[in-house]
Amino acid sequence: MHSQNPGRFPVPRVIVIGAGFGGLSAALLLRASGNDVTLLEQHDWVGGKARAVPTTAGLSDAGPTVLTMRHVFDALFAATGARLEDHAKLIREPLLARHYWPDGSKLDLFDDRQASALAIRDFAGSKAAHEFERFAQDAESLFMLFDAPMMQNPEPSFADLARHALSAPQHLPTLLTFNKLTQKLAHSFTDPRLRQLFGRYATYVGGSPLEAPAHLSLIWRAEEAGVWRVDGGMHHLAQVLADRFQAIGGQLLTGAPVHHLEADATKITGVCLKNGHRLPADFVVFAGDPRALATGLLGKDVSHIAPTTKSAPRSYSARVWSFASAAIGPELGHHNVFFASDPASEFRDLRAGRTPTAPTIYVCAQDRGSGRGRPKGQERFEIILNAPAITSKTPDPEEVQTCRQLTFQTLRRFGLTFSPSPPDNALTTPTGFEHLFPGSMGSLYGQSPHGITAALKRPRARTALSGLYLAGGGTHPGAGVPMAALSGRHAAEAIMQDLVST
Numbered sequence: 001m002h003s004q005n006p007g008r009f010p011v012p013r014v015i016v017i018g019a020g021f022g023g024l025s026a027a028l029l030l031r032a033s034g035n036d037v038t039l040l041e042q043h044d045w046v047g048g049k050a051r052a053v054p055t056t057a058g059l060s061d062a063g064p065t066v067l068t069m070r071h072v073f074d075a076l077f078a079a080t081g082a083r084l085e086d087h088a089k090l091i092r093e094p095l096l097a098r099h100y101w102p103d104g105s106k107l108d109l110f111d112d113r114q115a116s117a118l119a120i121r122d123f124a125g126s127k128a129a130h131e132f133e134r135f136a137q138d139a140e141s142l143f144m145l146f147d148a149p150m151m152q153n154p155e156p157s158f159a160d161l162a163r164h165a166l167s168a169p170q171h172l173p174t175l176l177t178f179n180k181l182t183q184k185l186a187h188s189f190t191d192p193r194l195r196q197l198f199g200r201y202a203t204y205v206g207g208s209p210l211e212a213p214a215h216l217s218l219i220w221r222a223e224e225a226g227v228w229r230v231d232g233g234m235h236h237l238a239q240v241l242a243d244r245f246q247a248i249g250g251q252l253l254t255g256a257p258v259h260h261l262e263a264d265a266t267k268i269t270g271v272c273l274k275n276g277h278r279l280p281a282d283f284v285v286f287a288g289d290p291r292a293l294a295t296g297l298l299g300k301d302v303s304h305i306a307p308t309t310k311s312a313p314r315s316y317s318a319r320v321w322s323f324a325s326a327a328i329g330p331e332l333g334h335h336n337v338f339f340a341s342d343p344a345s346e347f348r349d350l351r352a353g354r355t356p357t358a359p360t361i362y363v364c365a366q367d368r369g370s371g372r373g374r375p376k377g378q379e380r381f382e383i384i385l386n387a388p389a390i391t392s393k394t395p396d397p398e399e400v401q402t403c404r405q406l407t408f409q410t411l412r413r414f415g416l417t418f419s420p421s422p423p424d425n426a427l428t429t430p431t432g433f434e435h436l437f438p439g440s441m442g443s444l445y446g447q448s449p450h451g452i453t454a455a456l457k458r459p460r461a462r463t464a465l466s467g468l469y470l471a472g473g474g475t476h477p478g479a480g481v482p483m484a485a486l487s488g489r490h491a492a493e494a495i496m497q498d499l500v501s502t
């Protein structure tokens, strides 16, 4: 079954399914280690959730917009003997986000703690600035506490985490006393607007501050440590990874949906495409949503894999507008957040599986940012509203119109209007996400991050079936562009270790 390589060890044949960041990272690393790697992607584009849609102003991102932990991508390129900066232009954005409240108040936060503290002092007074500095220091040290034993560790255990936690007793209240992020924030900040702002970071992994564990306050640190804008859009970063993969001899097939995986009594043997073509393999990395395996979408030979994903609660979905238009209103940054007046009502609606009636709205003005002036004429926007994952596949015929009113009437109250209004097909709904990413229930970040042990419950790279591995935001260490890329690294390293041991 190995590729022919006369006179030498046979070259293992690896198939990676799914060209999202997890699959791209696994494919690159496995190819860089000398394997014969084929990357199969059902869509015509690479990047998965980091997709782009055509608009009158060019391709507009319709997925992730915030790139953090750039070092993960520097390391990926370095592993292939290249430098990221020679392949993509990444621009650091000192302004992390511009935040607006219905009462007219506004706050900019920066990648420089002092600059953020000064902005917070002007916004809410010296006490709030001190509270922020304490919170930011705590988030930084929490991030460091979790980085090695959790994110970088392919097989984290409760015991590992407990050992690390005991070495940093200042975090015991976060880990033991406040079980919810919202409780920690109530303790950290006097000003309710700051509680609302820092609580929103739970949505970065598809959760609610009312239910996410307190230690997710560390997400703030990932942003404070640097946010980059990718010239050409986030989808372009996926494209350069795919280009690099091909440049080092990997084979990429797009428009190649996998119908099922094949296994004998002991191990994986290959994959079968929807067109009936069969590809034998020694190793397969499945980098789509692992719930697709458990629900039988990839055939009965692998339906026993990742069984917990079938019943585990799902993370949130979203309604995403992606379009070009001319905007009138406040001076936007690249990342902008328009908060709801009642911070809890949105999350109560989401918990009940309802569309929030008073949403917080994120607006990415893709053509704005540091070093750029205000664009003339039409520019590209991505607007995101949190939504519950789908529970039934019956689309609501009114969904687009309801979402249109909710989005643009809310933004109008902040003085922000768009002309022309985006067409209906500029909206991707939770049902649309389920179609794009089968088995996901429209959920964008895998299993729900709610609960103190949620991070330990995600499927890991190794599976119960020899030769089959998992990667992507639905697996450990979880969702988000850099995390998905780390999951790909975990899968590639597991394969290389297992190869050596066999």
Ligand SMILES: Cc1cc2nc3c(=O)[nH]c(=O)nc-3n(C[C@H](O)[C@H](O)[C@H](O)COP(=O)(O)OP(=O)(O)OC[C@H]3O[C@@H](n4cnc5c(N)ncnc54)[C@H](O)[C@@H]3O)c2cc1C
Pocket: 017, 018, 019, 020, 021, 022, 023, 040, 041, 042, 043, 047, 048, 049, 050, 062, 063, 064, 065, 066, 067, 068, 256, 257, 258, 259, 287, 288, 289, 292, 318, 320, 384, 436, 437, 438, 444, 445, 471, 472, 473, 474, 478, 479, 480, 481, 482, 484, 485
């Ligand atoms: C609107 C939105 C905003 C986001 N914002 C951010 C952000 O700002 N910052 C951030 O870090 N993260 C953000 N995220 C999350 C981030 O995009 C994801 O966590 C990450 O991109 C997921 O990568 P992945 O490896 O899981 O692969 P995915 O992107 O889920 O891709 C999986 C791929 O597998 C393919 N596939 C599945 N099944 C098959 C099959 N049978 N055959 C062939 N191919 C198959 C799919 O077509 C897909 O291309 C956002 C996500 C969305 C949708």
